[in-house]
Amino acid sequence: MLKAVILIGGPLKGTRFRPLSLDIPKPLFPVAGLPLIQHHIEACAQVPQIKEVLIIGYYPQTDLAQFVQDMTNQYSDRLKIRYLQEFTALGTAGGLYHFRDQIRYGQPQAFFVMNGDVCADFPLAAMVDVHKSKDKALITVLATEATRHQSMHYGCMVTDKETNAIEHYVEKPSTFVSTLVNCGVYLCSTELFQTISVFASGACSVSAGNEDSYVFGSNHDVIRLEQDVLRHLAGTGRAYAAPTLNWWSQLKTAGAAIYANRHYLALKNNMGNLPTNTGGYTTLGHVYVHPTAKVHPTALLGPNVSIGAGAQIAAGVRIKESIILQDACISQHSLVMHSIVGKSAKIGAWCRVEGTPCGDPNPNKPFAKMDQLPLFNADDGRLNPSITILGCSVIVPPEIILLNSVVLPYKSLTRSFKNEIIL
Structure with a gap:
C-alpha cells in the first residue's frame, strides 16, 4: 500500500x-x-x-x-x-x-x-x-x-x-x-x-x-x-x-497557467476525457467547456481554451489560448486571446482583450522549459509583456481595447488600456 x-x-x-x-x-x-x-x-x-x-x-x-x-x-x-x-x-x-x-x-x-x-x-x-x-x-x-x-x-x-x-x-x-x-x-x-x-x-x-x-x-x-x-x-x-x-x-505565474492549460488539455484529449461539443459552436484544437456554460452556436473557440462553470459566451465571440473562469460573461463579437478572465467578470460587446504569449519554451532548444518571467522588468521597472488578466468581477464596457494589462478585482474600466496594471 x-x-x-x-x-x-x-x-x-x-x-x-x-x-x-x-x-x-x-x-x-x-x-x-x-x-x-x-x-x-x-x-x-x-x-x-x-x-x-x-x-x-x-x-x-x-x-x-x-x-x-x-x-x-x-x-x-x-x-x-x-x-x-x-x-x-x-x-x-x-x-x-x-x-x-x-x-x-x-x-x-x-x-x-x-x-x-x-x-x-x-x-x-x-x-x-x-x-x-x-x-x-x-x-x-x-x-x-x-x-x-x-x-x-x-x-x-x-x-x-x-x-x-x-x-x-x-x-x-x-x-x-x-x-x-x-x-x-x-x-x-x-x-x-x-x-x-x-x-x-x-x-x-x-x-x-x-x-x-x-x-x-x-x-x-x-x-x-x-x-x-x-x-x-x-x-x-x-x-x-x-x-x-x-x-x-x-505554475509560479499567471502566464504559466495558460501554458499548463494547453498541455493538460492535450493530455485530457489523449485520454478521451474532453467533453463532447453539444452546443453547435465551432472549436479549433483542444477546448474544454463546462457542462453548465452557455456558448452561442456562432462562437469560435480554440485552440487551447477552457470555459468554466456558468460562463456565458455570446454570438460571434472569438476566444483563443485563454482561460475563462466561473460565471464570466463575454458579450457579442468580442475577442479574447492569451488572457485569463476572472470569476464573474463581464466583457462588453465588440471588445478586444489580448495578451502576449510570454515565457513559452524555445522550440529550437532541446529540453527548454518555460521562463517564469517577473511582472516587472528589473532594469527599468516597466511591465514586461504578459498575458492579460481580468480579476474577479471586473467590468469592461463595450468597445474597449485591453492589451497586455492586469486588472485587479472589482474594477470597472472607463477607457482602453495598454501595458498597464489597473489598481
Whole structure:
C-alpha cells in the first residue's frame, strides 16, 4: 500500500500568481477544467497501490473544505482524501514531519510527495518501479533535463550514470552544476522520517533524543526537503533520480497557467476525457467547456481554451489560448486571446482583450522549459509583456481595447488600456 502527500503551502505564498490568487487559493485555480491539484489526485488515482492522498498546507480548513468533500465524493471508490492544516509554514519537510503519524498510519510501504505548483504528465507508476529496484533508497526524485542556463533556477543534481544515485545536489546554484533538475515529485520510504528528525531536533522547543518527543517552538526553523534533507542524502547511496522525458512545468505565474492549460488539455484529449461539443459552436484544437456554460452556436473557440462553470459566451465571440473562469460573461463579437478572465467578470460587446504569449519554451532548444518571467522588468521597472488578466468581477464596457494589462478585482474600466496594471 502507498500514500501520496500534496504540499500546497499557504495564503502568504503564490504572490507572483496575483491577482488570480486574491479570491481563490492558488492550488484550486482551474486549469483545463480542473482545480490545479486535482490533476495530482487524478494521477494518484491511476496507481492502484495508492490508497490515500493527504493534502498538507496552512490554508484555513474552510478554504479547502468544499474541495476535499468534492474529491471525496468523486474518488470514494479509489482514494481516501484528507486535508491536514499546519498552524504555520513549516517547510516542505517540516510539514511532512509534523504529520508523520498520519502518513505512517496503516504502514504504507512508501509515500509520494508532490509539490502543489507542479504541472506534469506524472509518471508515478514508473517511479514506483525505480524505487523498488533500489534496496537502500530512502527517496527517489523525479528528474528532467533543462537547458544549461535554465537549470540554475531549479534544484540541480549530479548522478551516477549507471545507477542514477544522486551524488551531489544544489538548490538554485549560482554557477552551473548540472542540466538534470528536480521536478518536485518524490517517492519516499517511511524511514526518511529518521533522517528528517536530525534536522527537527534543532527546531525543537524541548531537547529530544528521539523523534516522538518532537515539538515545534514559537521560534521554530522550517525544515526544507530540498536544501536540508536531499542535500544531506546526496552521496550516501540512499537517494536516487528517476529521469523522465514527460512534459513537466511549474505554475509560479499567471502566464504559466495558460501554458499548463494547453498541455493538460492535450493530455485530457489523449485520454478521451474532453467533453463532447453539444452546443453547435465551432472549436479549433483542444477546448474544454463546462457542462453548465452557455456558448452561442456562432462562437469560435480554440485552440487551447477552457470555459468554466456558468460562463456565458455570446454570438460571434472569438476566444483563443485563454482561460475563462466561473460565471464570466463575454458579450457579442468580442475577442479574447492569451488572457485569463476572472470569476464573474463581464466583457462588453465588440471588445478586444489580448495578451502576449510570454515565457513559452524555445522550440529550437532541446529540453527548454518555460521562463517564469517577473511582472516587472528589473532594469527599468516597466511591465514586461504578459498575458492579460481580468480579476474577479471586473467590468469592461463595450468597445474597449485591453492589451497586455492586469486588472485587479472589482474594477470597472472607463477607457482602453495598454501595458498597464489597473489598481
